[in-house]
Amino acid sequence: MTEEPETRRPKKKPKVPRKVTRSSLENAALYYLERFATSVENMRRVLYRRVDKSARHHETDPEEGRALVDDLIRRYVASGLLDDRVYANAQAISMHRRGKSTRAIRAWLMQKAAGGEAIDAALENLAEDAVDPDLAAAIRHARRRRLGPYRTRQADEKTRDKELASLARAGFSYGIARRVIDAKDINELEQGADTA
Numbered sequence: 001m002t003e004e005p006e007t008r009r010p011k012k013k014p015k016v017p018r019k020v021t022r023s024s025l026e027n028a029a030l031y032y033l034e035r036f037a038t039s040v041e042n043m044r045r046v047l048y049r050r051v052d053k054s055a056r057h058h059e060t061d062p063e064e065g066r067a068l069v070d071d072l073i074r075r076y077v078a079s080g081l082l083d084d085r086v087y088a089n090a091q092a093i094s095m096h097r098r099g100k101s102t103r104a105i106r107a108w109l110m111q112k113a114a115g116g117e118a119i120d121a122a123l124e125n126l127a128e129d130a131v132d133p134d135l136a137a138a139i140r141h142a143r144r145r146r147l148g149p150y151r152t153r154q155a156d157e158k159t160r161d162k163e164l165a166s167l168a169r170a171g172f173s174y175g176i177a178r179r180v181i182d183a184k185d186i187n188e189l190e191q192g193a194d195t196a
Contacts, residue, residue: 020054020065025072033081037090040082041113044073084118092122099141101134101171102126138172138180139190148181149189 018024028050029043038046051065076082088109095105102123109119126133142148147163155163160181167177183189 017050017053017057019058019060020051020068022068022072025050025065025068029072029076037087038082039084039087039109039112039114039118040073040077043076043082044069045113047072084115085121088114088118088122089125092119092126096126096130096133096137097140099137099139099144099170101137101141103171107171132176134172134176135179138167138170138176141167141170141172142180149183149186 025047029047032038032043032046047069048066051069052062054060055062055065073082091109091112091114092105095108096102100108105126106119106123109122110116114122123133130136142163143150145166146152147166151159151163163181164174164177167180168174172180180189
């Protein structure tokens with residue numbers, strides 16, 4: 001009995017980064033904006049990474065590429081293609097609808113480098129739309145995860161503690177978590193909270 005030789009796939013050659021030019025950066029930025037909403041600083045990070053890869057491979061000056069990126073960013077901000085306020089507001093609304101706490105929304109937007117003023121304005125907009133945005137988000141979170149009054153079976157003390165911990169990890173205060181988990185009636189819970 002003869003053994004068949006092991007078939008191996010040839011190794012892929014590493015992808016060679018394109019040399020950075022004004023038009024290649026413009027194309028990369030527009031393609032990125034087609035797929036993702038982003039903040040000014042996040043776009044800058046994405047393009048700087050592209051410039052740095054290209055500079056290492058082609059042995060060019062990364063500062064020239066960074067200057068092109070900065071010029072591109074200025075143009076996009078002036079034209080309105082990049083706007084931290086619009087980005088932060090849209091992301092805050094989307095995350096709030098998915099049941100994220102204002103604390104989690106703030107942390108995520110800070111990670112994405114949206115400006116502090118833009119984040120504050122977005123969270124203020126949430127407060128205008130709901131009496132208590134964190135309570136409304138906690139109710140949505142509980143509904144999605146079937147916690148508290150949304151659970152399908154009877155819970156013991158251990159289950160209650162796990163549900164409280166779940167809401168705490170999601171960034172909700174103990175008071176809000178307890179209010180949601182200990183609610184006896186869904187209608188009573190949703191009164192005074194915008195959970196549509």
